[in-house]
Amino acid sequence: MSKNLKIGIVGAGSAGLFAANELGKNLGNKVEIKLFEAGPSIENRNCPQKSEYECAQCDPCRIMSGVGGAGVWSSGILNLHKKIGGDLEALCNKVNLDVNQIINEIDSFFVANGAPNNVFDPYNNGEELIELKRKCAAVDIRFIPIKQRLLGSKNTPKVIKSIVNYLESNFDVEIIPDTKVLAFDKQKNLIFKQNRKQQFDFLLIAPGRWGMLWLAQQCDQLGLNTFYEPLDIGVRVEVPSIILENICENVQRDPKFHIITPTYNDFIRTFCVNHEGYVVKENYEEHIVGVNGHQISINGESETSNFAFLIRQTLTAPLEDTTEYGRSIAKQTSILGGYKPLLQTLGDLRKGHRSRQSLIERNPVQPTLNDYTPGDIAMAYPYRFVTDILEGLANLDKVIPGVNNNSTLIYAPEFKRSAKKVDVNEYLESRQVQNIFFAGDGAGFSRGIVAAAVSGIIAAKGIIKKIKN
Numbered sequence: 001m002s003k004n005l006k007i008g009i010v011g012a013g014s015a016g017l018f019a020a021n022e023l024g025k026n027l028g029n030k031v032e033i034k035l036f037e038a039g040p041s042i043e044n045r046n047c048p049q050k051s052e053y054e055c056a057q058c059d060p061c062r063i064m065s066g067v068g069g070a071g072v073w074s075s076g077i078l079n080l081h082k083k084i085g086g087d088l089e090a091l092c093n094k095v096n097l098d099v100n101q102i103i104n105e106i107d108s109f110f111v112a113n114g115a116p117n118n119v120f121d122p123y124n125n126g127e128e129l130i131e132l133k134r135k136c137a138a139v140d141i142r143f144i145p146i147k148q149r150l151l152g153s154k155n156t157p158k159v160i161k162s163i164v165n166y167l168e169s170n171f172d173v174e175i176i177p178d179t180k181v182l183a184f185d186k187q188k189n190l191i192f193k194q195n196r197k198q199q200f201d202f203l204l205i206a207p208g209r210w211g212m213l214w215l216a217q218q219c220d221q222l223g224l225n226t227f228y229e230p231l232d233i234g235v236r237v238e239v240p241s242i243i244l245e246n247i248c249e250n251v252q253r254d255p256k257f258h259i260i261t262p263t264y265n266d267f268i269r270t271f272c273v274n275h276e277g278y279v280v281k282e283n284y285e286e287h288i289v290g291v292n293g294h295q296i297s298i299n300g301e302s303e304t305s306n307f308a309f310l311i312r313q314t315l316t317a318p319l320e321d322t323t324e325y326g327r328s329i330a331k332q333t334s335i336l337g338g339y340k341p342l343l344q345t346l347g348d349l350r351k352g353h354r355s356r357q358s359l360i361e362r363n364p365v366q367p368t369l370n371d372y373t374p375g376d377i378a379m380a381y382p383y384r385f386v387t388d389i390l391e392g393l394a395n396l397d398k399v400i401p402g403v404n405n406n407s408t409l410i411y412a413p414e415f416k417r418s419a420k421k422v423d424v425n426e427y428l429e430s431r432q433v434q435n436i437f438f439a440g441d442g443a444g445f446s447r448g449i450v451a452a453a454v455s456g457i458i459a460a461k462g463i464i465k466k467i468k469n
């Protein structure tokens with residue numbers, strides 16, 4: 001085996017950290033691994049979000065960026081399922097890995113680093129699960145039962161800190177925060193400020209959603225093929241937590257409902273359910289804002305629960321560019337909101353009225369996000385998507401009574417831009433340049449903490465295979 005090979009990883013999110021662990025575990029100190037992270041160290045990660053001004057000052061955005069990746073500021077739900085966050089089964093099958101075993105290993109690593117021991121397993125509560133499935137089946141909704149571990153926003157930073165300590169003390173791993181990689185090239189150089197370069201034997205590029213546009217640009221410049229993936233666009237829905245209590249506490253912490261809408265036959269789903277959580281604002285490039293949800297517990301549990309309600313949209317010629325399409329809708333929404341998310345009651349959206357601040361103030365459901373503009377989402381979103389949202393919520397109400405109330409709060413834009421998928425072989429190595437690997441959400445291989453970790457492990461296994469051969 002070669003000695004002292006250098007491996008450079010871009011991004012210290014779930015994909016990057018799990019790749020580093022896999023490399024360290026299998027190659028020990030025979031490789032030198034450097035993880036470059038544009039955002040701050042785990043100790044320095046905090047999200048002020050006290051005002052729009054302060055929020056706009058965070059570049060990179062503290063929610064999306066920093067050691068631990070986007071997951072650190074999430075409610076930290078580990079979806080322990082081979083079809084959630086991507087088709088993990090297909091990814092693993094291509095390299096003859098047992099997907100369930102890999103998912104268990106990822107879960108165990110989180111537990112070994114302090115993840116809470118409680119797992120929500122819907123099959124433990126058989127009767128409630130059967131009743132929910134019966135209700136769903138009666139109205140053409142598919143419910144996906146998933147075993148989930150809840151890290152919780154409070155624990156996640158501690159778990160990440162423990163992972164960082166473990167990697168740095170057991171292997172030749174150096175995690176370098178506040179260091180943005182400006183470019184990479186085919187000679188496997190990483191390029192930093194002031195044109196400083198470092199050359200590696202292998203590169204693993206795992207920049208997450210925050211870095212996905214950067215990655216797409218880099219691939220274009222280097223002539224690496226990429227493909228558009230479907231766009232997930234919709235709204236974030238906020239309701240009194242009591243409405244979701246039974247399902248979230250007795251069946252599944254982050255319940256996944258899949259619906260086909262009647263008029264357009266579109267696929268719409270619930271995603272990232274934050275029971276007793278908070279809606280948060282995200283900042284993207286070019287003054288584009290977005291919304292997300294989490295469960296920061298500093299203020300305790302909230303009286304509301306929120307979830308993303310997302311339509312999946314594929315585009316065909318002449319416009320296949322789902323990233324640009326999603327961005328144009330998000331930009332239009334951001335402009336209409338004066339660079340704040342739009343907030344509307346469902347009643348107003350249904351009636352075609354703009355929501356006003358006075359109405360929001362007396363609405364039975366109070367927003368957990370302060371930094372919003374009351375508005376009319378129908379001014380920003382295509383008719384098709386508004387129809388999908390209204391029809392989808394009307395249907396979901398048959399399973400979760402109350403979600404279709406006039407007082408339900410709707411925030412926009414909520415979008416999960418899919419990264420352009422990089423053209424890779426089964427080990428996620430570029431088909432065009434040897435020894436450059438890709439993983440995680442930013443390269444189009446995952447949409448979740450566990451899924452990103454799976455892709456990081458597969459890429460690491462590819463590097464290990466090459467080194468050992």
Ligand SMILES: Cc1cc2nc3c(=O)[nH]c(=O)nc-3n(C[C@H](O)[C@H](O)[C@H](O)COP(=O)(O)OP(=O)(O)OC[C@H]3O[C@@H](n4cnc5c(N)ncnc54)[C@H](O)[C@@H]3O)c2cc1C
Pocket residue numbers: 010011012013014015016036037038039060063064065066067068069070071072073074075076077078079085179180181182206207208209210211214272292293294439440441442446447448449450452453
């Ligand atoms: C608010 C929120 C809530 C979420 N909740 C959940 C949840 O409960 N469960 C779940 O499974 N998923 C959740 N997700 C999604 C989950 O966080 C991501 O799917 C996961 O973190 C992806 O891992 P990754 O390693 O691919 O990317 P990331 O975790 O995004 O990490 C990539 C890192 O790369 C860094 N980076 C990017 N470009 C560069 C560059 N040029 N140079 C150096 N560094 C760079 C970024 O700063 C970032 O820290 C949530 C996301 C958010 C934002």
